[in-house]
Structures are given as C-alpha cells and as structure tokens.
Amino acid sequence: MPTRRFTAPDRRGVVAWVHGTLDALEHLVGGLGTAVLALLALAWLLVTALTSLVGVGLLLVPSALSALRAVADRERARLSRWGPEIIGPGAAQPSLRRAVADRATRREAAWLVTHAGFGMLLALIGLTLPLNAVRDLTFPFWWHLLPAEDAGTASLGLWAVDGLPGALGVALLGPAWLALAVGLTPTLARLQALPGRRLLAPPAGADLVLRVAQLTATRAAALDAHAAELRRIERSLHDGTQNRIVAVTVLLGAARRAVVRDPDAAAAIIGQAQDAAEQALAELRGVVRSILPPVLTDRSLPDALTGLAAASPVPCRVDADLPGRCAASVEATAYFAVAEALTNIARHSAARAAVVTVRRADDRLLVRIRDDGVGGADERGGSGLAGIRRRVEAHDGTFTLASPAGGPTTVEVSLPCGS
Structure with a gap:
C-alpha cells in the first residue's frame, strides 16, 4: 500500500x-x-x-x-x-x-x-x-x-x-x-x-448613532482642515508671491523711466526685476507643490517620501513596502503628515536620526515616524501635530502620538485606503 x-x-x-x-x-x-x-x-x-x-x-x-x-x-x-x-x-x-x-x-x-x-x-x-x-x-x-x-x-x-x-x-x-x-x-x-x-456590547442601534456622530465630527474636521488649507495657501500667495510680483512691477516701472536718461542703471534695475520674478516663480512652484506634490502623481508615495527624507536636516531612512497605489487624497495626507513630522523633528527634537515606515495592512495605510530625540512633544504646544491630527481625522483616519520625556518620539498614522 x-x-x-x-x-x-x-x-x-x-x-x-x-x-x-x-x-x-x-x-x-x-x-x-x-x-x-x-x-x-x-x-x-x-x-x-x-x-x-x-x-x-x-x-x-x-x-x-x-x-x-x-x-x-x-x-x-x-x-x-x-x-x-x-x-x-x-x-x-x-x-x-x-x-x-x-x-x-x-x-x-x-x-x-x-x-x-x-x-x-x-x-x-x-x-x-x-x-x-x-x-x-x-x-x-x-x-x-x-x-x-x-x-x-x-x-x-x-x-x-x-x-x-x-x-x-x-x-x-x-x-x-x-x-x-x-x-x-x-x-x-x-x-x-x-x-x-x-x-458589554451597546444596545441595537447604538452603533449607528455613534457612527453618525463620528461622521458628523469627521465632516466638521474635514471642513476645518479645508478652510485651514485655503488660509495657508492665501497667506503663502499674499505674503510671498504677491509681494515678489509687486516688486517686479515697481522695478520695471523704474527701469522704463531710467532707460532714456541712464541706460546702465535701467539694465541693472531690469536684472533685479528678473531676479524678483524668478523668486516669485520659485515661491509659486512651492505653493503648487504644497497643494499636491507632482511626484505623487508622476511616481509614487515611497518616492515622494524619499525626496522628503533626502531634504531633511536630520538623517532620515524610509522603509516603505506598498503593493500598490492608494487614492490620491490618502497619499497626499500621508505625505503631508510625514512632511510636518520631519519638520517638527528638525526644529524641536534634537534627534540624530529618524525612520519613516510605511505599510499597508488590509484596507489601511499605516505610517510611522520615529526619532531618537529628547521627546516631550505635545499637540497643544503649537508644533503642527494638531494640524496632522485634523488632516488625518478628516479622512476618517487615526493619529497616535507617543513622546515620553527623554524620547523616543513615535507618530503613527492610519488611513483607510480601500481593499
């Protein structure tokens, strides 16, 4: 047998x-x-x-x-x-x-x-x-x-x-x-x-009531986050790009008046106007990238995060393993969460190194930013962490901060990204 x-x-x-x-x-x-x-x-x-x-x-x-x-x-x-x-x-x-x-x-x-x-x-x-x-x-x-x-x-x-x-x-x-x-x-x-x-389970109908309340709060957070984003873009355009363009206009007017009586001075003024125009264009590109970074559309979230890590003053390693793409809004939220977290690390943590980990678990996109700094980060301290929470919760996600005194600091973001 x-x-x-x-x-x-x-x-x-x-x-x-x-x-x-x-x-x-x-x-x-x-x-x-x-x-x-x-x-x-x-x-x-x-x-x-x-x-x-x-x-x-x-x-x-x-x-x-x-x-x-x-x-x-x-x-x-x-x-x-x-x-x-x-x-x-x-x-x-x-x-x-x-x-x-x-x-x-x-x-x-x-x-x-x-x-x-x-x-x-x-x-x-x-x-x-x-x-x-x-x-x-x-x-x-x-x-x-x-x-x-x-x-x-x-x-x-x-x-x-x-x-x-x-x-x-x-x-x-x-x-x-x-x-x-x-x-x-x-x-x-x-x-x-x-x-x-x-x-211990709630009575029938309680889940629906709680879910409606949660969605109502999420909708309010989404509107607040949208309004805050519009205010940020308006400030960037008003305080930066608009001032540069006004300077260009003033310089071109001065150059036009000086072109007959003093051609050399007019040429110098035109050079200054060109520099101001280039600066305005660079600031305008920065504002556009802050709305939705082109690298997210052209390539992928790991590539965009790698660019952020390369530009970070604190040495940062990106460990991203994603089987595919998520919705553009989800990837943009994850990108800005990492960007804000790395900015906080550079400004406040006195860290020597940071690690960004990105994974996908079923229908959730999980992002973790960890640094070896002094810790003690607080959402109420005006460090931008509250903004990360608002943006994440507006997408029905969760935000967790662990930052004991002495470090390390760990920021975890979980976003729904579909199955």
Whole structure:
C-alpha cells in the first residue's frame, strides 16, 4: 500500500491549527488578567454595598462605579483586538441612583460577576492543560529529583512510579494532555469571551448613532482642515508671491523711466526685476507643490517620501513596502503628515536620526515616524501635530502620538485606503 505524502496544504492546515491554538491561549491569558481585575472590582463593589448599609459606603460609590467601568472598558478593548469592535458607553455614572437606572451599568455588573468566576475558571482550565502536557512530557528527566513520597504517585495518581519505566509511562500521557489543549483551548476562549460580547456590547442601534456622530465630527474636521488649507495657501500667495510680483512691477516701472536718461542703471534695475520674478516663480512652484506634490502623481508615495527624507536636516531612512497605489487624497495626507513630522523633528527634537515606515495592512495605510530625540512633544504646544491630527481625522483616519520625556518620539498614522 503506497504511503500518503504530507503535502503543502496538509502542512498549512497543521500550521493554522497550531496558530489557532496559540491564539486562543493568548486570549485566555488576556482574559485571566481581566478576570483578576474583575474579581478586585467585584470585591470593591461588595465592600461598598455592605458599608452603604451604615451610610459610610455612599462615599465610595463613585470610585466603585468608576472601577466597574474601567474594568469593563479594558475587556471591551481586549475583545475588540480579537474581533468586532465593542464601543463603550463613555464615562461612568456619578451616582448610585443613575447607575441603577442605567442599563449599560447593570449589564456591566452582570458581566463582572460572570467573568470574575466563570471567566477565571475557564482561563485556569485552559492554562492547566498545556502545563500538564509539559509536566508529563518532561517527567522522566526530573522525577528522580522528587522526594520518595511525591515521586511515588504521578499524573493524577493513575499509577505508582518506582523507576524509569513508570516515569516513561507518565510521559505517554503528555500527548494526551496536548491533544486536549489543542482541541479544547479555542472552545474555552470562545466561551470566556461570550459573556463580554453579549453583555458589554451597546444596545441595537447604538452603533449607528455613534457612527453618525463620528461622521458628523469627521465632516466638521474635514471642513476645518479645508478652510485651514485655503488660509495657508492665501497667506503663502499674499505674503510671498504677491509681494515678489509687486516688486517686479515697481522695478520695471523704474527701469522704463531710467532707460532714456541712464541706460546702465535701467539694465541693472531690469536684472533685479528678473531676479524678483524668478523668486516669485520659485515661491509659486512651492505653493503648487504644497497643494499636491507632482511626484505623487508622476511616481509614487515611497518616492515622494524619499525626496522628503533626502531634504531633511536630520538623517532620515524610509522603509516603505506598498503593493500598490492608494487614492490620491490618502497619499497626499500621508505625505503631508510625514512632511510636518520631519519638520517638527528638525526644529524641536534634537534627534540624530529618524525612520519613516510605511505599510499597508488590509484596507489601511499605516505610517510611522520615529526619532531618537529628547521627546516631550505635545499637540497643544503649537508644533503642527494638531494640524496632522485634523488632516488625518478628516479622512476618517487615526493619529497616535507617543513622546515620553527623554524620547523616543513615535507618530503613527492610519488611513483607510480601500481593499
């Protein structure tokens, strides 16, 4: 009988199986963390409830409700990383009466009790299975180090171990534990997440309301960004190009008056007018490029960013890996975000080097600008970071700034670019 070969699709299936198990195990570990927090918050709620019987606990109600909302929001964030986003209701209720009347708070309290008990139990079971597998598989290597009374009975007390054959018999249980872990861990992770997805999710229609509010805010931000861009272009034309053209007009008038009485002076004035005209043309080109850089249309976003990096006073490396083009408005937003960030780095960071990383993940364009400067960047400091946020959010994107004192500073921009 011919033996069946282990083909590439089989290997991919095994890899996906193992990856799914490890992913589920990671879910259980994260769930164990929120279960511990839920247990602490539940204990605080119970203390508050008991002490409220004598009136003292009423002072603890705001802190207990805040702790409940904080733990629930952490679970929402955890579940959102592994599936559909769960949007929270916002700030916690300030009083006991409002909390009791609030449906979201009541559902959070029900989840807290469930997750502190059932969720923690599932996490402990899920973590015990692989630990048992490791324990039994390695048992022959360390069983002789155990005291006689502990080594005599191993692996749930199924048989006595008085030598190497017995230890090897215990090791045979390791694959069984491993099979149980592979088979049960994904189910345990789903069961652990189920109460959170049912109890912490907003009621029907809330997603639509929040989305409409978000789109309304995005539309307002887009209009503000558009108005700010028009003001910037107007200032550039008024303060720069227009003044140069006025100077050209004045110089040409002076040259015309001097051409008869002093031809040499007229020639010098015409030379000055030509220089002013060239400067006006260069400034006009700069304004045009600031609206939409031609290199974005003629070549690509990585090429445009490479040009920015080459012109940066701070040594900058561009690491861009894009499979194709995005919409022109998206690429322009990413370009200006990088340009503004590099300008801030040159002016404020005292950095020695910067790195711009550009990737595409599914339907998002991800841009990261990182420098090794002194840090401490603040959007409220007038450094242009607020302008980056407005421009990015106008495209329904996200902007994240991490700049601890002492550095490094990391700016991350995520923009929707279609599938």
